[in-house]
Amino acid sequence: MLSIDLDSFSLNYTRVPGWPTEFPINLSDYTNLVKNSSHLSKIEKWKYEIAPWVWHYQGSAMPDPSINLEKAVILVLVRNSELVDIMNSVKQLENRYNHKYHYPYIFLNDVPFAKDFMDQITLATDSNITFSLIPSEHWSIPQSVDINQAKIGQEILNAKGISYAKSMSYRKMCRFNSGFFYKHPLLSELDFYWRLEPNVDFFCDLTYDPFKLMKQQDKKYSFVIILKELIQTIPTLWDHTLNFIKMNNIPISGKLLNMLVDSQGKYNLCHFWSNFEIASLKWFQSKEYNEYFDYLDSTGNFFYERWGDAPIHTLAAGLFLQKKDILFMNDIGYRHDNFARWPATNSSLKHNPKCQIPNLINNANNRKNPNEKIKLKNFDFNKYSCLNVWNTFEHDPLDWKYEAAGDPFKLLDFFGISKRNLNEFDHVREQKRYLGLLNGP
Numbered sequence: 001m002l003s004i005d006l007d008s009f010s011l012n013y014t015r016v017p018g019w020p021t022e023f024p025i026n027l028s029d030y031t032n033l034v035k036n037s038s039h040l041s042k043i044e045k046w047k048y049e050i051a052p053w054v055w056h057y058q059g060s061a062m063p064d065p066s067i068n069l070e071k072a073v074i075l076v077l078v079r080n081s082e083l084v085d086i087m088n089s090v091k092q093l094e095n096r097y098n099h100k101y102h103y104p105y106i107f108l109n110d111v112p113f114a115k116d117f118m119d120q121i122t123l124a125t126d127s128n129i130t131f132s133l134i135p136s137e138h139w140s141i142p143q144s145v146d147i148n149q150a151k152i153g154q155e156i157l158n159a160k161g162i163s164y165a166k167s168m169s170y171r172k173m174c175r176f177n178s179g180f181f182y183k184h185p186l187l188s189e190l191d192f193y194w195r196l197e198p199n200v201d202f203f204c205d206l207t208y209d210p211f212k213l214m215k216q217q218d219k220k221y222s223f224v225i226i227l228k229e230l231i232q233t234i235p236t237l238w239d240h241t242l243n244f245i246k247m248n249n250i251p252i253s254g255k256l257l258n259m260l261v262d263s264q265g266k267y268n269l270c271h272f273w274s275n276f277e278i279a280s281l282k283w284f285q286s287k288e289y290n291e292y293f294d295y296l297d298s299t300g301n302f303f304y305e306r307w308g309d310a311p312i313h314t315l316a317a318g319l320f321l322q323k324k325d326i327l328f329m330n331d332i333g334y335r336h337d338n339f340a341r342w343p344a345t346n347s348s349l350k351h352n353p354k355c356q357i358p359n360l361i362n363n364a365n366n367r368k369n370p371n372e373k374i375k376l377k378n379f380d381f382n383k384y385s386c387l388n389v390w391n392t393f394e395h396d397p398l399d400w401k402y403e404a405a406g407d408p409f410k411l412l413d414f415f416g417i418s419k420r421n422l423n424e425f426d427h428v429r430e431q432k433r434y435l436g437l438l439n440g441p
């Protein structure tokens with residue numbers, strides 16, 4: 001997009017205080033100037049790169065002087081095409097919680113937001129909203145990634161019927177949510193975010209401010225659903241995590257990682273489902289988190305495999321946090337896709353006026369007929385939920401030593417390939433071999 005109808009944007013929206021206000025007359029000159037500038041810092045370059053597509057909407061809500069807000073934001077990464085679904089999420093969050101607090105929203109997108117999209121969103125909340133592009137570097141494939149190799153990995157996943165197996169944009173999104181969202185220049189002064197995704201439901205009124213709770217209790221991360229990841233999407237993530245521990249001598253005694261290991265010293269695949277999360281930006285911005293992300297990114301496996309941000313956030317919490325740093329937001333009733341949960345401390349809760357739990361929901365897995373209804377069940381009691389693992393975890397298992405977990409580069413034997421020590425190059429070769437097996441001689 002090389003130009004925009006500035007007048008129409010300026011009717012409803014302003015620039016962010018302290019940010020460049022003009023739309024560049026010659027965009028490509030401007031872009032080159034920013035890119036080649038020697039006096040701008042990295043974050044300033046990002047800021048100037050995206051500034052022409054950052055717009056602020058001043059909501060009508062008046063702050064309640066009796067409420068002391070945290071430095072927090074509701075953070076939404078979304079596509080223009082997901083307007084209806086994100087409207088559903090915003091309206092429900094407002095209705096159940098934010099109408100009392102008026103925390104601001106930040107909407108992020110890898111392409112500029114359409115004005116129609118923005119106009120509709122402003123009808124769903126009285127809060128302030130900032131709409132922003134993200135820096136191109138945050139939504140990219142690193143040069144070191146071998147695209148042909150990535151395509152082979154995609155074919156392997158596709159043959160296994162894994163969703164988004166062949167999607168590059170899904171992988172860019174997972175990489176963005178793993179290592180970039182918290183670097184966005186609009187977030188640099190904030191303490192906490194609440195991640196909100198399209199087409200989720202909130203079933204219960206939330207009568208207190210979870211941001212305040214996080215602050216008061218010095219929590220770093222908060223979740224509502226914890227479940228098992230598909231091993232096919234992260235075949236080497238655990239081994240790379242062990243390698244990172246070894247290379248950096250990370251002390252893991254007392255850390256959450258001890259909750260994530262099974263009796264054989266492998267990842268038990270439990271992860272916080274990150275489409276809902278309330279977390280500390282300072283934690284994600286910390287040196288330790290970023291060293292872990294940079295190491296993972298250097299393997300190229302966001303593209304060779306299909307690493308999701310959820311297991312990465314969880315394993316990072318495993319490396320650097322203790323159980324006491326993490327909050328299970330039991331009071332939140334939540335649905336994403338066909339997974340839903342709500343507080344079920346007593347059987348009469350379904351009739352508690354604070355929660356309205358529908359009997360039926362639309363089947364998100366039925367793409368041909370999205371109106372097909374299925375019975376809603378509380379996922380907390382599903383065998384794939386790890387809530388029981390969380391609830392019962394107290395301390396390190398006595399018999400697990402990470403040194404004993406084996407060669408960090410050992411590929412898990414999910415390919416059905418006999419156990420051998422593999423280095424990175426072998427890993428590539430094995431994938432090619434596997435593809436050969438799939439395609440026949």
Ligand SMILES: Nc1nc2c(ncn2[C@@H]2O[C@H](COP(=O)(O)OP(=O)(O)OP(=O)(O)O)[C@@H](O)[C@H]2O)c(=O)[nH]1
Nearest residue numbers: 077078079082108109110169170173197198275337
């Ligand atoms: N701007 C933008 N946002 C994206 C893109 N892909 C995904 N997202 C957002 O990233 C979040 C997760 O993407 P989804 O496609 O919902 O992924 P998911 O939740 O793992 O998969 P589903 O189960 O299909 O919902 C959502 O908030 C999406 O709107 C993209 O290409 N551009």
Ligand SMILES: [Mg+2]
Nearest residue numbers: 197198275336
């Ligand atoms: Mg989703």
